[in-house]
Amino acid sequence: MSQITITNKEIGRQTLAHLNNLTKPIGSLGRLEELAVQIAEITDEPFPNVSPPVSIVFAADHGIALEGVSAYPQEVTAQMAANFLSGGAGINVLTNQIKGQFVLVDIGIASELKGSGYINEKIRYGTANFAKESAMTKGQAVKAIEAGIKVTTNAISNGANSVILGEMGIGNTTSSSAILAILSGEAVENVVGPGTGISEEKLLNKQQVIKKALMDRNPDPNDVLDILSKVGGLEIAGMTGAILGAASKKTPLIIDGFISTVSAVLAIRLAPNVRNYLIFSHQSQEAGHGIALKMLEAKPLLDLELRLGEGTGAALAFPLVQSSVHVLKEMATFTGAGISITEKSEDLEN
Numbered sequence: 001m002s003q004i005t006i007t008n009k010e011i012g013r014q015t016l017a018h019l020n021n022l023t024k025p026i027g028s029l030g031r032l033e034e035l036a037v038q039i040a041e042i043t044d045e046p047f048p049n050v051s052p053p054v055s056i057v058f059a060a061d062h063g064i065a066l067e068g069v070s071a072y073p074q075e076v077t078a079q080m081a082a083n084f085l086s087g088g089a090g091i092n093v094l095t096n097q098i099k100g101q102f103v104l105v106d107i108g109i110a111s112e113l114k115g116s117g118y119i120n121e122k123i124r125y126g127t128a129n130f131a132k133e134s135a136m137t138k139g140q141a142v143k144a145i146e147a148g149i150k151v152t153t154n155a156i157s158n159g160a161n162s163v164i165l166g167e168m169g170i171g172n173t174t175s176s177s178a179i180l181a182i183l184s185g186e187a188v189e190n191v192v193g194p195g196t197g198i199s200e201e202k203l204l205n206k207q208q209v210i211k212k213a214l215m216d217r218n219p220d221p222n223d224v225l226d227i228l229s230k231v232g233g234l235e236i237a238g239m240t241g242a243i244l245g246a247a248s249k250k251t252p253l254i255i256d257g258f259i260s261t262v263s264a265v266l267a268i269r270l271a272p273n274v275r276n277y278l279i280f281s282h283q284s285q286e287a288g289h290g291i292a293l294k295m296l297e298a299k300p301l302l303d304l305e306l307r308l309g310e311g312t313g314a315a316l317a318f319p320l321v322q323s324s325v326h327v328l329k330e331m332a333t334f335t336g337a338g339i340s341i342t343e344k345s346e347d348l349e350n
């Protein structure tokens with residue numbers, strides 16, 4: 001964490017001056033210009049690269065799934081992991097489209113994954129049911145964060161210039177909502193949503209399960225490891241580490257939906273400098289996501305009514321991130337193109 005510096009504001013000022021000299025009315029590329037400035041600040045490069053990206057998906061199981069909080073059974077986590085490995089999931093398709101690399105990390109699936117082509121960082125076979133006991137030990141939470149740091153810094157050392165962060169874990173919206181309720185101080189009702197798509201009746205049960213667990217486990221709102229160990233998830237801790245790892249390598253990281261945004265809140269609690277390394281891709285349908293984004297004063301790029309996870313929203317936003325640096329690097333300047341800016345200068349003086 002000591003390696004995570006504040007992003008370079010001076011290079012940001014130079015980038016803005018360059019953007020203002022490009023052949024367009026000042027500021028007319030709006031949010032793309034903000035993105036270009038942010039990426040220059042993150043990378044410490046006046047003309048940065050974001051390609052190739054790597055999509056890193058952390059998969060893990062949740063003991064809390066036994067409380068009837070998801071529309072799908074726990075086995076779907078492992079089944080989807082197999083689907084990731086055969087290239088059939090949404091994130092595979094979208095990562096291929098943007099010519100990215102794909103990495104699946106088993107950080108705590110409840111069964112043995114068949115096949116190869118994934119990174120085995122299994123900390124344990126799913127978390128314990130946090131309605132009854134702590135989800136994991138503090139030591140395991142630390143190990144999961146460290147695994148996330150390692151996998152991500154390795155992917156960056158192997159050539160990735162940006163990171164798309166995603167997850168898969170049946171039950172993980174319950175864990176994320178519990179974490180967010182503690183960190184935000186919001187009422188549980190406001191941070192709980194239907195996740196994979198549960199009925200109104202199951203949603204009420206999900207709220208009750210979280211409320212009771214928060215009373216019984218009583219996590220310390222000022223202690224990230226206490227929160228993660230009592231009501232967390234292994235993929236949520238892994239993503240927290242991934243965010244720290246990318247920031248330590250001055251590499252932009254694109255946050256996906258509700259669960260990865262909760263990891264971002266945790267990572268920023270651990271190391272506040274992390275905030276400006278993050279690009280928020282989209283507004284998820286999940287109720288608590290708006291609250292988490294607001295806490296971080298984050299304005300997501302897209303609202304496509306997604307609620308899939310896996311990093312799909314982040315992969316969909318990647319082309320915009322790429323466009324921002326292409327504009328910065330490839331557009332002509334007023335002087336280069338021989339376009340007069342006298343009129344504009346007079347307007348500015350008036």
Ligand SMILES: O=C(O)c1ccc[n+]([C@@H]2O[C@H](COP(=O)([O-])O)[C@@H](O)[C@H]2O)c1
Binds near residue numbers: 167194310
């Ligand atoms: O990204 C989101 O905002 C999002 C919102 C709802 C559900 N999900 C995905 O659905 C799974 C969790 O839903 P649930 O109902 O099992 O808690 C997990 O695999 C997530 O990737 C993801």
Ligand SMILES: Cc1cc2nc[nH]c2cc1C
Binds near residue numbers: 308
């Ligand atoms: C099929 C399926 C795919 C997913 N991808 C991320 N979360 C998921 C949840 C389910 C149920």
